[in-house]
Amino acid sequence: MFDIAVAYNQFKFLGHEFLTWLWFAIDTGQDSYFKDNAGVPYFFIIGNKIVCENIVEDNTVETVTIKGDNAGLEEGLTALKKGSVVTEMKLGLTYLEQTWEFNLKGENLHFTGLKHPETEKIHKKEDMEGAFLEKIYLFGKAVEIVDSAYLAFLKLRLSDSWNSVLQDIRKWIEPDK
């Protein structure tokens, strides 16, 4: 185990690679194999925001942000062609006909803008405990599923198969090459 601050900076790239791989997996339909711990499938949808960053030779960072409901993602792929990685992504998650939305930053995998499926409104103080537990379950499900996708990525990333996955990602980024 490294010092926490050192580990945070040294392994930031893991989260960026995870989001880049996740975009690839979603775009090429490989996410259809995703299942939670109970074997129930879940699906991600790319939301209306992707941020790509490229650290160029003089250590300056080039950032490309694609944002908006009708924004095409081609510019994101162009950024990847130039050596960028995905550093932030808005995602939709569908599980058992329920949907979540959230933004994930690669460097920390913290959730922002997290919206869970619709729940009953609280009308009485006595309802609060039930509402609280429902919310905890729903937040927990999103966390569990993102962890499960991250573990699926890690299993590949830490295996001999990664080079082959890397080749597939390169073909996805630049199919004509």
Place this chain on the structure above:
Amino acid sequence: MGILASTTSLTRYKVNGVLGENPIETVETGLKRNKIVDIDKEPQEISVGWTNFNDPYHPDFEGSSFLIASFFVFSLRIDKKSVPANVLKKHVMMEEKKRLRESGREFLSKNEKKELKDDVKQILLTRMPPVPYVYDAVWDYENGRLWFYSTQKTANEELETLFLKSFNINLIKLFPYTLADLELGLSDKEKDILNKLKPSRFME
């Protein structure tokens, strides 16, 4: 933005330790000893402490009010005051003129000006109401996890400091490396590979 809000933010922690034989009592004591102290009429600029999740302006942890099912649920409250620079400037100038008039002098020394500025700031701070910021925390004691409903750096730093002070237990923030190392059940071999990992190049 807290647990019950429709949209929220979430930072995850591993709780690196356990409490003694009676965790509920220990948590209650830790919360009570470090509950938020009002600074409404005080010259303090900041106050940080625990408060109730469902009643953040009346901190009271009697009757295990922080226990919901098997979760410890409470909030971090940060009360902050700040005197706008132009307000301070105005009052300092007014006070300087008053002092000069009363003393019959033509100017104040550098030290006198600094003292006067500090005094004026203290007076203004006692008159200003603090702005309260409330961030919810859910501690799943059985599984050693804590969710903090904010991703703000300052709020997270205050949480980590106050948590250690209150319960004598460290919080380890979960991010890509710590998640992989501590939470996802990787084998020792996989962890060895993880520790030596270098970034991939997606384009050659």
